[in-house]
Amino acid sequence: MLGVNHLYKDNGIEPEGLLSTIPAIAHVLIGFCCGKLLMEVKDVNEKLLRLFLIGTTLTFLGFLLNYGCPINKKIWSPSFVLVTCGLASSFLALLSWIIDIKGYKKGGRFFESFGVNPLFIYVMAAILSILLGNIRLAHGESTISLHGYAYEIVLQPLLGDYGGSLTFALLFVLLNWAIGYALYKNRIYIKI
Structure with missing residues:
Protein backbone atom coordinates (compact mmCIF):
# COMPACT_ATOMS: atom_id res chain seq x y z
CA MET A 1 0.00 0.00 0.00
CA LEU A 2 2.82 2.41 0.76
CA GLY A 3 5.47 0.98 -1.56
CA VAL A 4 6.36 2.26 -5.02
CA ASN A 5 5.82 -0.94 -7.03
CA HIS A 6 2.11 -0.37 -7.59
CA LEU A 7 2.30 3.37 -8.33
CA TYR A 8 1.86 5.01 -11.71
CA LYS A 9 5.09 6.08 -13.37
CA ASP A 10 3.64 9.50 -14.17
CA ASN A 11 5.89 12.38 -13.12
CA GLY A 12 5.66 11.47 -9.44
CA ILE A 13 1.91 12.02 -9.25
CA GLU A 14 -0.36 9.26 -7.96
CA PRO A 15 -3.99 10.21 -8.71
CA GLU A 16 -5.38 7.15 -6.93
CA GLY A 17 -2.93 7.04 -4.05
CA LEU A 18 -3.23 7.37 -0.33
CA LEU A 19 -3.14 11.18 -0.30
CA SER A 20 -5.94 11.51 -2.83
CA THR A 21 -8.30 9.76 -0.41
CA ILE A 22 -8.38 12.93 1.70
CA PRO A 23 -9.93 15.13 -1.03
CA ALA A 24 -12.16 12.21 -2.05
CA ILE A 25 -13.47 12.06 1.51
CA ALA A 26 -13.96 15.85 1.44
CA HIS A 27 -15.99 15.50 -1.78
CA VAL A 28 -18.18 12.84 -0.17
CA LEU A 29 -18.68 14.83 3.03
CA ILE A 30 -19.63 18.01 1.16
CA GLY A 31 -22.07 16.01 -0.96
CA PHE A 32 -23.47 14.35 2.16
CA CYS A 33 -23.97 17.72 3.86
CA CYS A 34 -25.74 19.10 0.78
CA GLY A 35 -27.94 16.00 0.59
CA LYS A 36 -28.76 16.30 4.29
CA LEU A 37 -29.69 19.95 3.76
CA LEU A 38 -32.00 18.98 0.90
CA MET A 39 -33.74 16.37 3.06
CA GLU A 40 -34.04 18.35 6.29
CA VAL A 41 -35.01 21.87 5.20
CA LYS A 42 -38.70 21.81 4.34
CA ASP A 43 -39.15 25.24 2.73
CA VAL A 44 -38.11 24.86 -0.91
CA ASN A 45 -37.04 28.48 -1.37
CA GLU A 46 -34.90 28.44 1.77
CA LYS A 47 -33.42 25.09 0.77
CA LEU A 48 -32.38 26.31 -2.67
CA LEU A 49 -31.09 29.62 -1.34
CA ARG A 50 -28.90 27.84 1.22
CA LEU A 51 -27.64 25.38 -1.39
CA PHE A 52 -26.82 28.21 -3.80
CA LEU A 53 -25.04 30.20 -1.07
CA ILE A 54 -23.01 27.14 -0.08
CA GLY A 55 -22.11 26.56 -3.72
CA THR A 56 -21.16 30.18 -4.31
CA THR A 57 -19.06 30.29 -1.13
CA LEU A 58 -17.23 27.05 -1.96
CA THR A 59 -16.56 28.22 -5.52
CA PHE A 60 -15.27 31.59 -4.31
CA LEU A 61 -13.02 29.94 -1.70
CA GLY A 62 -11.71 27.51 -4.32
CA PHE A 63 -10.80 30.29 -6.73
CA LEU A 64 -9.26 32.28 -3.87
CA LEU A 65 -7.21 29.24 -2.80
CA ASN A 66 -6.15 28.84 -6.44
CA TYR A 67 -3.57 31.60 -5.93
CA GLY A 68 -1.63 29.44 -3.48
CA CYS A 69 -2.77 25.95 -4.48
CA PRO A 70 -3.73 25.68 -8.17
CA ILE A 71 -6.96 24.05 -9.28
CA ASN A 72 -5.64 20.71 -10.49
CA LYS A 73 -7.77 17.66 -11.20
CA LYS A 74 -4.80 15.34 -11.67
CA ILE A 75 -3.63 15.74 -8.08
CA TRP A 76 -7.14 16.47 -6.80
CA SER A 77 -6.05 19.66 -5.09
CA PRO A 78 -8.11 21.26 -2.28
CA SER A 79 -8.97 24.16 -4.61
CA PHE A 80 -10.26 21.63 -7.18
CA VAL A 81 -12.47 20.03 -4.51
CA LEU A 82 -13.91 23.39 -3.45
CA VAL A 83 -14.55 24.63 -6.99
CA THR A 84 -16.15 21.40 -8.26
CA CYS A 85 -18.32 20.97 -5.16
CA GLY A 86 -19.28 24.64 -5.26
CA LEU A 87 -20.21 24.60 -8.93
CA ALA A 88 -22.12 21.33 -8.51
CA SER A 89 -24.09 22.73 -5.55
CA SER A 90 -24.91 25.95 -7.37
CA PHE A 91 -25.91 24.08 -10.52
CA LEU A 92 -28.10 21.70 -8.50
CA ALA A 93 -29.81 24.70 -6.89
CA LEU A 94 -30.34 26.29 -10.31
CA LEU A 95 -31.78 23.10 -11.83
CA SER A 96 -34.01 22.54 -8.80
CA TRP A 97 -35.31 26.09 -9.14
CA ILE A 98 -36.00 25.63 -12.87
CA ILE A 99 -37.61 22.19 -12.51
CA ASP A 100 -39.27 22.22 -9.07
CA ILE A 101 -40.25 25.86 -8.63
CA LYS A 102 -40.75 27.11 -12.18
CA GLY A 103 -42.20 23.75 -13.28
CA TYR A 104 -40.16 23.43 -16.47
CA LYS A 105 -39.78 19.66 -16.75
CA LYS A 106 -39.86 19.18 -20.50
CA GLY A 107 -36.10 19.31 -21.11
CA GLY A 108 -35.36 17.06 -18.15
CA ARG A 109 -37.26 13.98 -19.28
CA PHE A 110 -34.15 12.62 -20.99
Whole structure:
Protein backbone atom coordinates (compact mmCIF):
# COMPACT_ATOMS: atom_id res chain seq x y z
CA MET A 1 0.00 0.00 0.00
CA LEU A 2 2.82 2.41 0.76
CA GLY A 3 5.47 0.98 -1.56
CA VAL A 4 6.36 2.26 -5.02
CA ASN A 5 5.82 -0.94 -7.03
CA HIS A 6 2.11 -0.37 -7.59
CA LEU A 7 2.30 3.37 -8.33
CA TYR A 8 1.86 5.01 -11.71
CA LYS A 9 5.09 6.08 -13.37
CA ASP A 10 3.64 9.50 -14.17
CA ASN A 11 5.89 12.38 -13.12
CA GLY A 12 5.66 11.47 -9.44
CA ILE A 13 1.91 12.02 -9.25
CA GLU A 14 -0.36 9.26 -7.96
CA PRO A 15 -3.99 10.21 -8.71
CA GLU A 16 -5.38 7.15 -6.93
CA GLY A 17 -2.93 7.04 -4.05
CA LEU A 18 -3.23 7.37 -0.33
CA LEU A 19 -3.14 11.18 -0.30
CA SER A 20 -5.94 11.51 -2.83
CA THR A 21 -8.30 9.76 -0.41
CA ILE A 22 -8.38 12.93 1.70
CA PRO A 23 -9.93 15.13 -1.03
CA ALA A 24 -12.16 12.21 -2.05
CA ILE A 25 -13.47 12.06 1.51
CA ALA A 26 -13.96 15.85 1.44
CA HIS A 27 -15.99 15.50 -1.78
CA VAL A 28 -18.18 12.84 -0.17
CA LEU A 29 -18.68 14.83 3.03
CA ILE A 30 -19.63 18.01 1.16
CA GLY A 31 -22.07 16.01 -0.96
CA PHE A 32 -23.47 14.35 2.16
CA CYS A 33 -23.97 17.72 3.86
CA CYS A 34 -25.74 19.10 0.78
CA GLY A 35 -27.94 16.00 0.59
CA LYS A 36 -28.76 16.30 4.29
CA LEU A 37 -29.69 19.95 3.76
CA LEU A 38 -32.00 18.98 0.90
CA MET A 39 -33.74 16.37 3.06
CA GLU A 40 -34.04 18.35 6.29
CA VAL A 41 -35.01 21.87 5.20
CA LYS A 42 -38.70 21.81 4.34
CA ASP A 43 -39.15 25.24 2.73
CA VAL A 44 -38.11 24.86 -0.91
CA ASN A 45 -37.04 28.48 -1.37
CA GLU A 46 -34.90 28.44 1.77
CA LYS A 47 -33.42 25.09 0.77
CA LEU A 48 -32.38 26.31 -2.67
CA LEU A 49 -31.09 29.62 -1.34
CA ARG A 50 -28.90 27.84 1.22
CA LEU A 51 -27.64 25.38 -1.39
CA PHE A 52 -26.82 28.21 -3.80
CA LEU A 53 -25.04 30.20 -1.07
CA ILE A 54 -23.01 27.14 -0.08
CA GLY A 55 -22.11 26.56 -3.72
CA THR A 56 -21.16 30.18 -4.31
CA THR A 57 -19.06 30.29 -1.13
CA LEU A 58 -17.23 27.05 -1.96
CA THR A 59 -16.56 28.22 -5.52
CA PHE A 60 -15.27 31.59 -4.31
CA LEU A 61 -13.02 29.94 -1.70
CA GLY A 62 -11.71 27.51 -4.32
CA PHE A 63 -10.80 30.29 -6.73
CA LEU A 64 -9.26 32.28 -3.87
CA LEU A 65 -7.21 29.24 -2.80
CA ASN A 66 -6.15 28.84 -6.44
CA TYR A 67 -3.57 31.60 -5.93
CA GLY A 68 -1.63 29.44 -3.48
CA CYS A 69 -2.77 25.95 -4.48
CA PRO A 70 -3.73 25.68 -8.17
CA ILE A 71 -6.96 24.05 -9.28
CA ASN A 72 -5.64 20.71 -10.49
CA LYS A 73 -7.77 17.66 -11.20
CA LYS A 74 -4.80 15.34 -11.67
CA ILE A 75 -3.63 15.74 -8.08
CA TRP A 76 -7.14 16.47 -6.80
CA SER A 77 -6.05 19.66 -5.09
CA PRO A 78 -8.11 21.26 -2.28
CA SER A 79 -8.97 24.16 -4.61
CA PHE A 80 -10.26 21.63 -7.18
CA VAL A 81 -12.47 20.03 -4.51
CA LEU A 82 -13.91 23.39 -3.45
CA VAL A 83 -14.55 24.63 -6.99
CA THR A 84 -16.15 21.40 -8.26
CA CYS A 85 -18.32 20.97 -5.16
CA GLY A 86 -19.28 24.64 -5.26
CA LEU A 87 -20.21 24.60 -8.93
CA ALA A 88 -22.12 21.33 -8.51
CA SER A 89 -24.09 22.73 -5.55
CA SER A 90 -24.91 25.95 -7.37
CA PHE A 91 -25.91 24.08 -10.52
CA LEU A 92 -28.10 21.70 -8.50
CA ALA A 93 -29.81 24.70 -6.89
CA LEU A 94 -30.34 26.29 -10.31
CA LEU A 95 -31.78 23.10 -11.83
CA SER A 96 -34.01 22.54 -8.80
CA TRP A 97 -35.31 26.09 -9.14
CA ILE A 98 -36.00 25.63 -12.87
CA ILE A 99 -37.61 22.19 -12.51
CA ASP A 100 -39.27 22.22 -9.07
CA ILE A 101 -40.25 25.86 -8.63
CA LYS A 102 -40.75 27.11 -12.18
CA GLY A 103 -42.20 23.75 -13.28
CA TYR A 104 -40.16 23.43 -16.47
CA LYS A 105 -39.78 19.66 -16.75
CA LYS A 106 -39.86 19.18 -20.50
CA GLY A 107 -36.10 19.31 -21.11
CA GLY A 108 -35.36 17.06 -18.15
CA ARG A 109 -37.26 13.98 -19.28
CA PHE A 110 -34.15 12.62 -20.99
CA PHE A 111 -32.29 12.50 -17.67
CA GLU A 112 -35.01 10.76 -15.65
CA SER A 113 -33.87 7.31 -16.76
CA PHE A 114 -30.41 8.10 -15.33
CA GLY A 115 -31.94 9.36 -12.09
CA VAL A 116 -34.08 6.35 -11.24
CA ASN A 117 -31.33 3.72 -11.70
CA PRO A 118 -28.08 5.65 -11.17
CA LEU A 119 -26.03 2.93 -9.51
CA PHE A 120 -27.09 0.29 -12.04
CA ILE A 121 -26.21 2.56 -14.97
CA TYR A 122 -22.87 3.45 -13.36
CA VAL A 123 -21.92 -0.23 -12.92
CA MET A 124 -23.31 -1.14 -16.34
CA ALA A 125 -21.23 1.62 -17.97
CA ALA A 126 -18.09 0.22 -16.34
CA ILE A 127 -18.93 -3.29 -17.54
CA LEU A 128 -19.71 -2.06 -21.06
CA SER A 129 -16.42 -0.18 -21.13
CA ILE A 130 -14.54 -3.34 -20.17
CA LEU A 131 -16.42 -5.35 -22.80
CA LEU A 132 -15.72 -2.78 -25.52
CA GLY A 133 -12.04 -2.94 -24.64
CA ASN A 134 -11.82 -6.73 -24.46
CA ILE A 135 -14.01 -7.97 -27.32
CA ARG A 136 -11.63 -8.26 -30.26
CA LEU A 137 -12.32 -8.19 -33.99
CA ALA A 138 -10.06 -9.39 -36.77
CA HIS A 139 -8.34 -6.45 -38.42
CA GLY A 140 -5.78 -7.21 -41.09
CA GLU A 141 -3.21 -9.56 -39.61
CA SER A 142 -4.01 -8.65 -36.02
CA THR A 143 -7.06 -7.88 -33.90
CA ILE A 144 -8.62 -4.67 -32.65
CA SER A 145 -11.03 -4.05 -29.78
CA LEU A 146 -14.61 -2.94 -30.43
CA HIS A 147 -13.70 0.40 -28.86
CA GLY A 148 -10.65 0.71 -31.08
CA TYR A 149 -12.65 -0.24 -34.16
CA ALA A 150 -15.43 2.25 -33.46
CA TYR A 151 -12.99 5.07 -32.74
CA GLU A 152 -9.94 4.43 -34.94
CA ILE A 153 -11.60 2.85 -37.98
CA VAL A 154 -15.02 4.52 -38.09
CA LEU A 155 -15.16 7.81 -36.16
CA GLN A 156 -11.63 9.23 -36.22
CA PRO A 157 -11.26 9.16 -40.03
CA LEU A 158 -14.66 10.84 -40.43
CA LEU A 159 -14.50 13.41 -37.63
CA GLY A 160 -10.85 13.76 -36.63
CA ASP A 161 -9.30 13.16 -33.22
CA TYR A 162 -11.46 15.46 -31.09
CA GLY A 163 -14.69 15.04 -33.04
CA GLY A 164 -14.29 11.27 -33.12
CA SER A 165 -13.55 11.12 -29.41
CA LEU A 166 -16.51 13.35 -28.54
CA THR A 167 -18.84 11.37 -30.81
CA PHE A 168 -17.71 8.07 -29.30
CA ALA A 169 -18.31 9.42 -25.79
CA LEU A 170 -21.77 10.73 -26.72
CA LEU A 171 -22.70 7.44 -28.37
CA PHE A 172 -21.55 5.58 -25.26
CA VAL A 173 -23.73 7.80 -23.06
CA LEU A 174 -26.63 7.28 -25.47
CA LEU A 175 -26.19 3.50 -25.28
CA ASN A 176 -26.28 3.64 -21.48
CA TRP A 177 -29.29 5.94 -21.63
CA ALA A 178 -31.14 3.54 -23.96
CA ILE A 179 -30.66 0.66 -21.54
CA GLY A 180 -31.67 2.85 -18.60
CA TYR A 181 -34.67 4.15 -20.53
CA ALA A 182 -35.85 0.60 -21.27
CA LEU A 183 -35.76 -0.12 -17.53
CA TYR A 184 -37.50 3.18 -16.77
CA LYS A 185 -40.27 2.59 -19.32
CA ASN A 186 -40.92 -0.86 -17.84
CA ARG A 187 -40.86 0.58 -14.31
CA ILE A 188 -37.88 -1.52 -13.30
CA TYR A 189 -35.98 0.19 -10.50
CA ILE A 190 -32.82 -1.52 -9.26
CA LYS A 191 -31.89 -0.48 -5.72
CA ILE A 192 -29.51 -1.70 -3.06
